[in-house]
Amino acid sequence: MGSTSAGIKDLCLTIALMALSVRKYSGFDLLIIFLSGLVLLFIVAPLLGMLLRTTPGQLFEVSGKPEVMHSIVLTLGVSFSATLVFAVAAVPFAYFLARRTFHGRRLVNGLVDLPIVIPHTAAGIAMLGFISRESVTGKAASLLGLELVGRPAGIALAMAFVSLPFLINAARDGFASVPVRYEKAALNLGASPFRVFITIALPLAWKQILSGLVLMFARGMSEFGAVVIVAYHPMVTPVLVYEWFGAYGLRYARPAAVLFMLIALAFFIVLRLLTHRRHHA
Amino acid sequence: MLEVRQLTRSFGDFSLQNISFTVERGDYFVILGLSGAGKSLLLELLAGLELPDSGQILLNGKDITREKIQRRPFGLVFQDLAIFPHLSVRANIAYSLNKREGKATAGQEKLTAITRDLGIRHLLDRRPETLSGGELQRVALARVLVHDPEILLLDEPLASIDVSLKAGIRSLLRKLHRNGQTIIHVTHDEEEAVSLAGKIAVIQDGAIIQQGTPGEVFSKPGSPFVARFAGHPNFFTPRLEADPESGKPLVRLSNALTINIPPTMLRGKICLIIDPAAIRLFAEKPPAGENVFQAMIREIYPSRQGLEILLDAGIPLLVKYPDAKLPEGIVREGDTVWAMIAGNGILCYQD
Numbered sequence: 001m002g003s004t005s006a007g008i009k010d011l012c013l014t015i016a017l018m019a020l021s022v023r024k025y026s027g028f029d030l031l032i033i034f035l036s037g038l039v040l041l042f043i044v045a046p047l048l049g050m051l052l053r054t055t056p057g058q059l060f061e062v063s064g065k066p067e068v069m070h071s072i073v074l075t076l077g078v079s080f081s082a083t084l085v086f087a088v089a090a091v092p093f094a095y096f097l098a099r100r101t102f103h104g105r106r107l108v109n110g111l112v113d114l115p116i117v118i119p120h121t122a123a124g125i126a127m128l129g130f131i132s133r134e135s136v137t138g139k140a141a142s143l144l145g146l147e148l149v150g151r152p153a154g155i156a157l158a159m160a161f162v163s164l165p166f167l168i169n170a171a172r173d174g175f176a177s178v179p180v181r182y183e184k185a186a187l188n189l190g191a192s193p194f195r196v197f198i199t200i201a202l203p204l205a206w207k208q209i210l211s212g213l214v215l216m217f218a219r220g221m222s223e224f225g226a227v228v229i230v231a232y233h234p235m236v237t238p239v240l241v242y243e244w245f246g247a248y249g250l251r252y253a254r255p256a257a258v259l260f261m262l263i264a265l266a267f268f269i270v271l272r273l274l275t276h277r278r279h280h281a
Numbered sequence: 282m283l284e285v286r287q288l289t290r291s292f293g294d295f296s297l298q299n300i301s302f303t304v305e306r307g308d309y310f311v312i313l314g315l316s317g318a319g320k321s322l323l324l325e326l327l328a329g330l331e332l333p334d335s336g337q338i339l340l341n342g343k344d345i346t347r348e349k350i351q352r353r354p355f356g357l358v359f360q361d362l363a364i365f366p367h368l369s370v371r372a373n374i375a376y377s378l379n380k381r382e383g384k385a386t387a388g389q390e391k392l393t394a395i396t397r398d399l400g401i402r403h404l405l406d407r408r409p410e411t412l413s414g415g416e417l418q419r420v421a422l423a424r425v426l427v428h429d430p431e432i433l434l435l436d437e438p439l440a441s442i443d444v445s446l447k448a449g450i451r452s453l454l455r456k457l458h459r460n461g462q463t464i465i466h467v468t469h470d471e472e473e474a475v476s477l478a479g480k481i482a483v484i485q486d487g488a489i490i491q492q493g494t495p496g497e498v499f500s501k502p503g504s505p506f507v508a509r510f511a512g513h514p515n516f517f518t519p520r521l522e523a524d525p526e527s528g529k530p531l532v533r534l535s536n537a538l539t540i541n542i543p544p545t546m547l548r549g550k551i552c553l554i555i556d557p558a559a560i561r562l563f564a565e566k567p568p569a570g571e572n573v574f575q576a577m578i579r580e581i582y583p584s585r586q587g588l589e590i591l592l593d594a595g596i597p598l599l600v601k602y603p604d605a606k607l608p609e610g611i612v613r614e615g616d617t618v619w620a621m622i623a624g625n626g627i628l629c630y631q632d
Contacts, residue, residue, distance in 0.1 A: 184330045185363040187350035189428050199376075203367045226345035 047261070054258045062255040065069050067239065070262055072151065075236040079163075079220035082156035083213055091209060092157070094171035094236055095201060112169065115162050120225030128230050150231045158230040159220035166219050170212025174205030210275040218268055283327075283432060283463075288336035290326060297487045300336070304432070304465060304480075306630055307405075309458045312467040313510060319487040320467035321360060324434045327465070328357040339430035339432070346563055356430025360437045362421040366410045370420055371405040377428035395423050399453065415446040422453075433457070435466040439473055451476060471510040475499065483507050503552065503632040513601040515555035520631075521548055532629075535595025540622065541571050542629055551629050557601040559626020562590070563619040564610030572622040578614050592620060 025033070062068055095108065115123060131148040132138050141148050148154040169197045178201055202209070224238035232239060237260040245253035304310045313436045314320050325331045327338060329350040338346045345353055352577040361397060365373050375392055382388040396402045399419045404412060412420065418438060425433065437452070439447050454477060458464055468474055474481055475495050482492035482507070491503045499511035505519070508516030519532035521542070530542040540553075567573055576594035583589075587605040592598040611618050 015458075118470070170549070179363075181359060181363045182365055184350065185357070185359060186365070186376065188328055188330070188357045189424065190351050192351060192375070200365060 013150075019059055027040075037200075050254060054255050058255040059259055062243050065129065067235070068237075068256055071235050071237045071240045072260055074155075074234055074265065075221045075238070076263070078152050078156045078236070079159050079217050082160040083167070083217045084162075086216075087161045087213060088166060090167050091162060091171050091202075092197070094168045094209075095175045095197060097168070098172045098175035104156050113165050120162055120223065121229060123162055124158060124226035124229030127161055127226060127238075130228070131157060133277050150233060152225070152231075152234065154230045155227050155234075155236060160216075162223050163216045163219035166215040167209075167212040170215060171205065171209045174208025174212070175201055177208070178204040180279055185276040207275060214268065214271045214275065216270070218264065221264060225266055282341055283465075284337075285327070285338040286337040286339070288323075288326060288333050288338065289347055290322065290331065290333045290336075292322060292331075294485060295319065295322075297326070297333075299449075300484075300489055301490060302492060304463060306374050306463055307458075307461055308463055309454075309477055309479040310463075310465045311474040311481050312465065312484055313471060313474045313481055314467070314484035315456075316469055318484045318553060320469075320484060321436050324357060324436050324465070324467060326432055327353075327432075328355045329353050330357075349589050352623070354429075354431035355434050356425030356428055356432070357434040358418075358421045358425055358436060358438055360440065362417050364420055366409055366425075368409075369405070370401070370407050370409060370412070373409065373420060374405070374423045374427055376424060392427060395426050398456075399423050399426075415442050415450070418442055418450060419453075432463045432465060435464060437468055438466065439468070439470070451590070471499075471512075474510075483510065484616050501552065501630050502554075508554070513554045515557055517553045517555075517596070518550060520550050521545075521551055521629075537595040540627065542627065543624060547629060547631050550632075554628040555598065555622060556626035556628070557589070557599045558603060559623040560592075560598065560600040561621050561623070562600065562608055562611050563621065564608065566570065566619050567621055570621050571624065572627075574620055575617055576620050577617050578611070580614055594620070 039214060061138060064114055097105070097112075128149065129135060130137055133149065138148060141153075148157065155245070182204065183196050183201050186200045187193070191199070221236075222234075222238060224242060227236055228239050228242070235243070237256070241253050241257045241260065244256060283304040285300055285302050288297060290297045295317075300323060302310070312320050312323065322331065326333050329345075329348060329352075332347060336346070337344060340354070354604060365376070370377070371392075374396065375388070377387045378392070393402070396405060401416060401419050401423060404416055404420070409417065409420070418441070422438075435454075439450055442450060451473070454464065454466070458477075458479075466473075466477060478495050480492065481495050481498045482489045483498060484490070485504075485506050491498055491507050498507060502508035502511045502513060502516060505516050505518075508514075517532070517534055519534055521530055521532060523529070524531050524541070530545055530547075531539050532542060532551070533539045534553075540555075542553075574594055576592040576598065578590060579593045579597070580591040581588060582591075583605070584601070587601060587603040588607065590600040590602065590607075592600055598620075
C-alpha cells in the first residue's frame, strides 16, 4: 500500500516535472486546468449536444409557429416588466440593508434569500394562495379590476418571487462597496439624503445593480416550477416546452427549447455588454 | 462664533474627553496632535458625521449638537478628499449648487471666481482620476467653498501633498483666512501650525492639553508633549526648592543634577526649559561657575544645524553645537565629561 502510493506519487511527480520542463506549469496548475476543463465541459456539452441535434430547418419551422413566438414574447415581456417594477422598491430596500444597522438585520437578510432555498413548486403553491380570488390580495386586486390568477400579472408575481433575491443581493453588495465617505461628503455639501441616494450611491453601485437586474430578469424568464402552478395558461415558454415534451416527446420539444435558449442567450449577452459599456463609459 | 463644550465621544477603546474650545468668527484655529489623537473624529463631530456621547456644540449661540449633517454650515475637506469618482471636476465642484443655481449666472460666476482663485479653471472638464494630489486638494477645497461654509474644516490638508506644492496651498489658506473665512484646521505638523494658526489647541490621547496663540503655546509649553512639538527637547516639570545653605531657588532634576534658578517669584511645581545650545562641555572641570555637573555622553550625531550630543546626567539632556566643532578632548560616546549651563539658557515659568 505504502509502496503503491509512493509509486503513484513518483509517477505524478514525473508527469509534473515533464510538464514543467515543457511548459511553465506546475503539477497543481495542470490538475486545476484538468478539473476546470471537466466542469466547463459539463456545462457546455449538454447545451451543445442539444444545439447540434437541432437543424436550422427545425428551428425555422418552430419559430414559425405562433404559439411559440407568443410564449417567448410573453415570457421575456413579463419577466422584464416584473424586474423593472420590483426594482423600484427592491433597490432602495437593498440600499437600506447595506447602510443601516438594526436589530434583526441578519434575519431580514436571511428572509431575502428564502425564495432561493425553498422548492419552487412550493413557492408556486404559496403564491397561488396569496393571489387567489379568496385571498385578501386577490380581493383587493379584483376590486381594482386586476385579475391575477391565470394572467400575466400573476406570472410576473411568481417570477418576481423566485428571482428577487438575485437583484436584492447584488444591489446590496453594490451599495455596500460604495465608501460611506462619499455620501457623507455629499451631505456635508448640503444635499438631501434622497439626492445623495440618486446622485452618489446609485451611480457608484450602478454596475452591480445592473448585473442584479440582468440576473433577476434571466432567472425570472427561465422559471418553471412557480409559474406553472400560478398560471398554466397563458403559456410561458418553459411551460410550453414541458407540455410539448410530455405530449409529443423529446424530439418535438427540443427545437422550441433551443430557440428559447438562443433568444434568452442573445438577450443576456446584449445586457451584459450594456452593463460593461456603461461602466467604462 | 463656535463654542464647543465638554464634547465626549467613545469609539472602541479610544475616546475624546471633555473637549472644549471657542472659535471666533474669522479665526484660524489649528488643532495640533499626533495621528490617532482624535483630531479627525473631532472634525467629524463638528460636521455631524458622528454624534457625541455628551457635550454641546453651539454655533452663534444655537445648539447644533444633534443637527443633521446637511443643515450644518460647515465645509469639511476630508483627509482623503472624497472627490466623487464618477463625476467630472466641474460636477464635483458644482455639486452643492442645485439645478437652478447651477444654471443661473450667479452660480456660474461663483464657480468661475473660486476655480480661478484656486488655479484650477483649466481642470474643469477633466476626470478626477487624471488629477495629481495637489490638484485634487484644490478641487476638494473649491467644492466646499462653492457652498459658502461659515466655517471651513480642514483635515490634514497638506499631508498628502508634495513638499514643493505645500507652500502654494498654505498661501492659499492664508489668503482665504485674510478674506474673512473662519477655518479649523487639524494637523500633526507644528510648522504648519505656526505658519497658519491664529490660535492653537494641542490634543493628546483624546484631550486638549493646551491652547492659546502659537506664541503662548510654543514659548511656554505646559507639558513634555507640547514642548516636543515646540522644539524644546530639554523640558522638565520639577518642584522648586530652596538651597538649604544660601536660600537661593533650585530644582533637583536627578540625584546627579541640581540646577540653580535665577531669582524668581515662582513657587511649587514649575516648567523648566534648558536651551540645548546653552550647555557647554569640558574635558576638565571648569574653574568656576554655577550649574556645573558631570555627565556621560550617550550619543553624538550630526544634525541639520551642526552636532547634537545626548548626555546622561541621571536624566537625558540634549546639547547642541551649531558649529559642529566639539571642544578638544571630547570625542567618544561613553566618555564622562563636565558640563555647564549658561544662566541665560534657563527658562522657568509657572504653567
